[in-house]
Amino acid sequence: MASTQVAPPTAGDPGRAPAVEAMFARIASRYDLSNRVMSFGIDRAWRRVAIRELGSAADGDMLDLCAGTMDFTVALAGRARSLVALDFCQPMLDAGAAKVPAGTNLRTVCADARSMPLDDASLDGAVAGFGIRNVPQPERAVAEAFRVLRPGGRLVVVDFFQPRSLLARAMDLSYNRVVLPLVGGLLTGEFSAYRYLAASMGAWSDRQGFEAMCRDAGFREVRGRELFPPVASIVIAEK
Ligand SMILES: C[S@@+](CC[C@H](N)C(=O)[O-])C[C@H]1O[C@@H](n2cnc3c(N)ncnc32)[C@H](O)[C@@H]1O
Incomplete structure (x- = not known):
């Protein structure tokens, strides 16, 4: 199948x-x-x-930001009072729809994370898994997350940031740059897509830079750490 090449991401390239x-x-x-x-x-x-880091926000009105096939939505279903799953790729949302338990108070929204059609201060928490890295101008997505959260609301981001520690760099070079594009390409036939995803990890912020982005957006309490194994990290930001 012919496939469109996605150019390796460059920071702040809104055209991609x-x-x-x-x-x-x-x-x-x-x-x-x-x-x-x-x-x-x-x-x-x-x-x-x-989800543990979301604390009591997980029981309230929740946003699954860059929801994709809605794994976080599914994990929060049955706990959150209401859920919004937002992604700008409708086929990703469609692919996840069957996993969501019947009766979940869910609204799916096909929209860009940089301009969410959601009310100010309308949500208790937002979780973003492996998504914000792909957003051109990620600072706009972070600012939007800040806008839609209520005071005291919590944003939790899990992603592959630029590694800093020696172990994380070794894991990144072996797993993220070699295993991921190869296995992802073999499983889907979309080698260029998985090459892009690997390149997107190298093209964006380290965790500390992302934490600074959250502070710049107005979040008052921001902390983060590597997860185990140290290929992914988590950032928790409170409004
Ligand atoms: C790697 S997937 C992650 C999906 C899911 N959150 C997970 O944890 O598996 C990244 C998702 O981010 C979405 N995405 C990328 N850029 C976006 C943007 N500007 N606005 C909204 N969604 C975006 C993609 O469509 C994709 O579904």
Whole structure:
């Protein structure tokens, strides 16, 4: 199958959004399978940590930001009072829809994270898994998350940041740059998409830079740490 090449991301390149959306649309139907295989299921443990870090916000009105196939939405269903799953790629949302338990108070919103059609101060928490990295001008997505959260609301981000420690750099070079594009490409047939995803890790912020971005957006309490194994990290920011 012919596939559109997605140019390696460069910081602050707003023009790449349509290509990113098209790329996720191509891999949507095989995204969950490749995720599970590539992370050996460890992403599930990372998601549990993220939900723990949401604290009581997880019981309130929640946003799954860059929701994709809605793994976080599913993990929060049955607990959150209401859920908004927002992503600009409708095929990703569609691919996840069947996983959401019936009766979940869920609204799916197909929109860009840089301009969310959500009211100010309308949510208790937001969680973003492996998504904000793909948003051109991620600071705009962070500012939007700040806007839609209520005072005291919490943003939790799990992502592959630029590694700093020696162990994290070694893991990044071996797993993120070699295993992920190879296995993801083999499972989906979309080698260029998984090369892009690997490149996008190197093209954006380290965790500390992202924490500074959160402070600049107005979040008052911001902290972060590496998860185990140290290929992914978590950032928790309170409004
Ligand atoms: C790697 S997937 C992660 C999906 C899911 N959050 C998870 O934890 O598995 C990244 C998602 O971010 C979405 N995304 C990327 N840029 C976006 C943007 N500007 N606005 C909204 N969604 C975006 C993509 O469509 C994709 O579904």
